[in-house]
Amino acid sequence: MFGKLDWSAVPFSQPIPLITSVVILLAMLGVLVLATVKGWWPYLWREWITSVDHKRIGVMYGLLGTLMLIRGFADAIMMRTHQAMAVGGGEGYLPPEHYNQIFTAHGTIMILFGAMPLVLAFMNYLVPLQLGVRDVAFPTFNSVGFWLTASGALLVNVSLFVGEFARTGWLPYPPLSENAYSPGVGVDYYLWAVQISGIGTLITGINIVTTVLKMRCPGMSYLRMPIFCWTALASCLLIVAAFPILTATLAMLTLDRYLDWHYFTNTAGGNPMMFVNLVWAWGHPEVYILVLPAFGIFSEIFPTFSGKPLFGYRSMVAATLFICVVSMLVWLHHFFTMGAGAAVNTFFGISSSIIAVGTGVKIYNWIFTMYGGRVRFEVPMLWSMGFIFTFIIGGLTGVLLAIPPADFLTHNSMFLVAHFHNVIVGAVVFAVFAGLEFWFPKVFGFRLHAGWGKAAFWLAFTGFWVTFTPLYVLGLQGMTRRLQHVNVPDWAPGLYVSVVGVAILALGVAAQIIQLVVSIRHRDTLRDVTGDPWDGRSLEWATASPPPFFNFAVMPDVEGEEAYWDIKRRALESQQLGPEPDYAPIEMPLNSPVGIYTAFFTFVFGFSMVWHIWWVAVAALVAAFAGFVVFAWRDAHEHEVPAEEVARLDRARREARTALLARLPREESAS
Amino acid sequence: MSTLEDQPLRRAGDMDDREDHAPGDAPEESAGHWVTNTHLGLGFSVVLTVAAFVLARGGLVWAPAIPVALIVLAIAQMGVHLVFFLHVTTGPDNTNNVLALAFGVMVVFLIVVGSLWIMGHLNHNMMPMDELMRMQR
Numbered sequence: 001m002f003g004k005l006d007w008s009a010v011p012f013s014q015p016i017p018l019i020t021s022v023v024i025l026l027a028m029l030g031v032l033v034l035a036t037v038k039g040w041w042p043y044l045w046r047e048w049i050t051s052v053d054h055k056r057i058g059v060m061y062g063l064l065g066t067l068m069l070i071r072g073f074a075d076a077i078m079m080r081t082h083q084a085m086a087v088g089g090g091e092g093y094l095p096p097e098h099y100n101q102i103f104t105a106h107g108t109i110m111i112l113f114g115a116m117p118l119v120l121a122f123m124n125y126l127v128p129l130q131l132g133v134r135d136v137a138f139p140t141f142n143s144v145g146f147w148l149t150a151s152g153a154l155l156v157n158v159s160l161f162v163g164e165f166a167r168t169g170w171l172p173y174p175p176l177s178e179n180a181y182s183p184g185v186g187v188d189y190y191l192w193a194v195q196i197s198g199i200g201t202l203i204t205g206i207n208i209v210t211t212v213l214k215m216r217c218p219g220m221s222y223l224r225m226p227i228f229c230w231t232a233l234a235s236c237l238l239i240v241a242a243f244p245i246l247t248a249t250l251a252m253l254t255l256d257r258y259l260d261w262h263y264f265t266n267t268a269g270g271n272p273m274m275f276v277n278l279v280w281a282w283g284h285p286e287v288y289i290l291v292l293p294a295f296g297i298f299s300e301i302f303p304t305f306s307g308k309p310l311f312g313y314r315s316m317v318a319a320t321l322f323i324c325v326v327s328m329l330v331w332l333h334h335f336f337t338m339g340a341g342a343a344v345n346t347f348f349g350i351s352s353s354i355i356a357v358g359t360g361v362k363i364y365n366w367i368f369t370m371y372g373g374r375v376r377f378e379v380p381m382l383w384s385m386g387f388i389f390t391f392i393i394g395g396l397t398g399v400l401l402a403i404p405p406a407d408f409l410t411h412n413s414m415f416l417v418a419h420f421h422n423v424i425v426g427a428v429v430f431a432v433f434a435g436l437e438f439w440f441p442k443v444f445g446f447r448l449h450a451g452w453g454k455a456a457f458w459l460a461f462t463g464f465w466v467t468f469t470p471l472y473v474l475g476l477q478g479m480t481r482r483l484q485h486v487n488v489p490d491w492a493p494g495l496y497v498s499v500v501g502v503a504i505l506a507l508g509v510a511a512q513i514i515q516l517v518v519s520i521r522h523r524d525t526l527r528d529v530t531g532d533p534w535d536g537r538s539l540e541w542a543t544a545s546p547p548p549f550f551n552f553a554v555m556p557d558v559e560g561e562e563a564y565w566d567i568k569r570r571a572l573e574s575q576q577l578g579p580e581p582d583y584a585p586i587e588m589p590l591n592s593p594v595g596i597y598t599a600f601f602t603f604v605f606g607f608s609m610v611w612h613i614w615w616v617a618v619a620a621l622v623a624a625f626a627g628f629v630v631f632a633w634r635d636a637h638e639h640e641v642p643a644e645e646v647a648r649l650d651r652a653r654r655e656a657r658t659a660l661l662a663r664l665p666r667e668e669s670a671s
Numbered sequence: 672m673s674t675l676e677d678q679p680l681r682r683a684g685d686m687d688d689r690e691d692h693a694p695g696d697a698p699e700e701s702a703g704h705w706v707t708n709t710h711l712g713l714g715f716s717v718v719l720t721v722a723a724f725v726l727a728r729g730g731l732v733w734a735p736a737i738p739v740a741l742i743v744l745a746i747a748q749m750g751v752h753l754v755f756f757l758h759v760t761t762g763p764d765n766t767n768n769v770l771a772l773a774f775g776v777m778v779v780f781l782i783v784v785g786s787l788w789i790m791g792h793l794n795h796n797m798m799p800m801d802e803l804m805r806m807q808r
Contacts, residue, residue, distance in 0.1 A: 213767050241778040273793050274786075281782050328781050332789055339797040340789050 003612035004185065009163045014098065021161035050591040052139035053549055057146050058125030059443060064150055065118035065432075071157070072114050073509065075106035077502055080467070084499045088489035099484040100167035101186065105156065107170025111286070112194060113153040115424065118432045119293045120149075120204050123232045125443065127208055129540035129547065130226045132217030132556040132563065137210035139589040140631065145203030147599030152197025155606050159189040163610070166190040169482065171279050172253065174264035174272040179257050185610050191254050192606035198243050198250075200599075205239030208232055217539075219558035226538040226563075227316050231296030234324035235289045241328065242285035249278040273338060280331040288327040290424065292320060294431030295362055298384050301438055302366045304534050305381040306373030309562055312365040319361040326355045336407045345404040352402035356395060363388060378534070379453035383434035386461045387426055394422030397472070415475025418468045425464055433460070433512070440519075441528040445545045449522065452515030459508030467501030470494035530660045531653065537565040544653040550588055550641060553650035554581040572664065577657055583647040587638045594631040598624045712755025719748045 011017045035041055048056055078094065079102055086092030094102065128136055136142050159165040166186040168177045177187045212233040216225070252263040253275065262270040303310045310316065332340065332348035366388060375381065397419040401407050410416055433456070441447045474494045479486070486495065519526055532541040539556055540547075542564045560566045571577050601624035608616035723744045726732060732740055753759045759768045 237774065241774070245782065271790075271794075273797065274790060277786055277789055277793075281786070325777075328778055329785075331785075338793060340792040341796050344789055344792045 001613075003608070003614070005162075005611040005613065009185075009611075010161065011164075016094075016098070017160050024157070025161070046591065049596055050143075050593045052135075052143045052589050052592055052595075054124050054128050054136045054139065054142060055443070055547065055549075055551075057142050058121045058123075061117045061121035061124060061146055061149070062436075064146075064153060065114050065116070065121060068109050068114040068117065068153055069429075070509070072106050072110040073505075075102050075109070077506065078102055079106065080495075080499050080502045083483065083486055084492075084495040086484065087486040087492045087495055092485070094484070096484045097164075097167060100482075101165045103482050104166045104169055104186075104190070105159075108166075108190060108194070109153075109156060111170065111290070111424075112197060113149075113156060115290050115428050115432075116197075116201060117149055117153075119235070119290055119428065120201070122228075122297060122432075122435055122439075123208050123236070123293055124204070126439070126540060127211055127229055127232050128215075129442075129543065129551055130229050130538050131212065131215060131220055132539045132552060132558065133211070133215045134551045134586070135589060136207050137215055138207050140592045140594060140637075141203055142207050143592065143595030144598055145200040145207065145595075147595040148200030148203070148602060149197045150200075151599040151603035151606070152193045152195075152200065154603055155189060155193035155196065155610075158607065159186070159193075163189065171283065173279075174253065174256070174270075174275050175266050177253060177257075178265055179260075180265075187253075187257065188610040191250050191257070192609055195247060195250055195254075196602055196606050198247055201239055202243045202247075205236040205243065208236040209240060212236075217552075217555045217558060219556075220563070223314070223317070224558055224561050224563065226296075227299035227310060227313070227320070228293070228296035228538075230317050230320050231292040231299070234320045235292040237324060238285045238289045238292075238327065242282045242289070245278060246282040246286075249275060249282065276335050276338060277331075280334040281328075283334060284331040285327050287424075288323055290428045292323065294427045295320070297431040297435040297438075298366060298387060299362075300538065301380045301384045301434055302369040303562075304438075304536055305376045305378055305384075306370045307376075307535070308369055308373040309537070309565075310365065311368035311371075312361075313561060315361055316365050319358040319365075323355060323358040326351060326358065330355055333402055333407070336404045337411045342404075349402050349404045349407075353399055356399050356402075359395060363392065378437075379448070379450055379457060380434045380438040380534075382454060382457045383430045383437070386457065387430040387434070390426030390430065390461075390464065391423060394419060394426050398423060410475060412480055413475035414471045414479045414481055417481050418471040418475060421464075421468055421471075433457070438534065439540075441526075441533045442531075442540055442545050442547070445528055446519065446523040446526040447528060447533060448519045449515050449526065452511055452518055456508050456511035456515055459504055459511055463501050463504030463506075463508050465501070466504055467498050470497045470501075529656050531656065532564075532568075532660075537562045539563045542567060544649075544656070548649045548653075550586045550646065553583060553586075553646045553653075571657075571661060575661065577654055577661065580651075580654070583643045583650065585643045586641040586646055588641055590637055590639055592631065594627050598627045601627070708755055712751055715751045715755065716748060719744050719751065 035044065048060065051057065079099070082092040082094045082099060086094075092099075124136070124142065128134065156165070163185040166172055166177070166182065166189065168182060168187060168190075172182075172187050172190055175181055212225070212229055252261075255261040256263050256265060256270070262268040264270050264272045264275040266272065299310055299316060330348060330352045332344060333352040336345050336349070366384075397415070401410060401416065401419060437448055437453055471494070474491055477491065477494075479488070479491055486492075528545045531544045531547075533545070534541075539552075539558075542556060543551055556563060556567070567578075601620045604620040605617050605624065608614070608620060723741055726737055726740050726744070729737065753772070757768075759765060759772060761769070
């Protein structure tokens, strides 16, 4: 009746997962009760859960990513403290089977459920605004994509409470991940969670590519798009190209595990090396899927806070597309040591070094953007400059690892761990925080408190280096990764220093949370009434903060590279806004519950597949498909916003702008 | 990246036939043309499929040439699908589709050829486990 599921799946005998899950369940229950008591459900249902507005979906992606980032950070704290206690004679506090689940969950959650949703949050929110359009190409599809990602994340976290997670590392290499060596449900949780969220990611990728290629506002030619849109396009092209490889590879592993096939087994003609090859053919583009939008975020921040246009716009576009293509050509550098031999290793070593050229072009462009500009050291700029420093070090160790003979010494060592944290934290996480500070006033209508933001930056920056510098050294001394017990007492000091770094990072996280609380409490003094708090240059700053649900009352007309900067210069020179436009009714897509409906049943499907409850799985799949059929046969899909409503909302924005215009010259002469 | 690159739509709603259209804005295709087109495609793909089965049974062509013939038929089948079902044409309103196709072909080429090359070397240097075991017996 219930497949493999029974009460032994709940970890009653293990205090750590049990207490954690009880606390999480209580917190979730508390939120649900609070929402019910306060009567928030109709609002949440109408404005968020069924919303197809790209801005709302972007914010929900951000919330999901932030929650998962905290979960992943909790795993990181456990790993670092455990290793520091399990060195030499110490035993630590995590048994091997639990420790293995933690490092697997840390990698899976941080990359696929933390960083990916955060990056998608920025793409969803910003791309339509920067292109001057009212929504993405397929708004309801977008909602489906988000909810599928969320149900994948839920599945990973359910494994904490019911059953176990994979113990294989974040990419489940066979033969370890085959039935013979991982008989439990851990790998199955991994497979279904990643498959479901992978489909969600693919949907968003298709959506953003279509939006950028086909939905730009009048005058927004390709070479006038903000760099963030270019990087979003390149990143989503990689999603469309690479995620199917992951889906197919994991599907083959699923067939091995469920139907006893032999794609990757040791016996009967299977070849585990093929899994490693295929999974990295996805895995390396994935790195650039994450990092390209991060580069885009920095490319928006540097010009704004330097008061200058971006240096070398066209070379930036070229470098982005160069990275997009070459990132499909470097995957073997993740397994130089598997034994492909000199010819193959040399090719991929060279291509891995070459891809650094594209990144180098970008670094110089950012530096030259600052050069000669009037740089304002606001919080987003601090993160961006911290990124340049951190990322250059990470990039240099990457070039070192790209040399096959050197890689043979450092492969799977803590040096490698330090390297990829150096690039992913240094670029993606720093970009997320920089972007959060930068666009927060646009999204919510008030700035974040600058003092706490600076504290958060300096704590995170210091904490990062104190954590990972010792790991570089330990790696060069020969310490391998994923050690449940460290039997070389000499490595203890490095591990202790690393724990201190984690503590500083935790203070940074606390500062970030305090910043949010303080800013919400003082939101009236931090209010952004103009819609352009940073003296911005691209179109998202032309609307109000927060933007009306239709983004733009009339489509902007773009005449140059920096669309909004031109409009602003013109208004400042003539001391007046352009003439009031003719407002026309706007058609906007209707809300739809199909996203959460489908995702709910997909979650039920994934869960019952993990536990081999076949009848529920079939029923859930049919139910999820029925949602699509009902949606496909809908009668109405758009509603009309009357011209008066558009005019009313836009006149308020114009009034604020006119007031700003009257104030600006005085401020400029005063400074 | 059509020829209109530097002067795209001048005003919202001002659609140019030669430019790519946003989803939902594509001009209506006449139903008759659509039906003819789809039926033609169906006919071609059925013929190609049947031909593949007939050839595979042997006797009709020189036996060692059968794999090559099947590959040719498979590629022709892809062409039929692209033209008749996915409506990829060479017209200027199809630039994005053609570019997307080219990108897709390039990625598939890199992954397939790269994997064959890598796996060939790996299998040579790191013999698969079962062969190794057989040799040890």
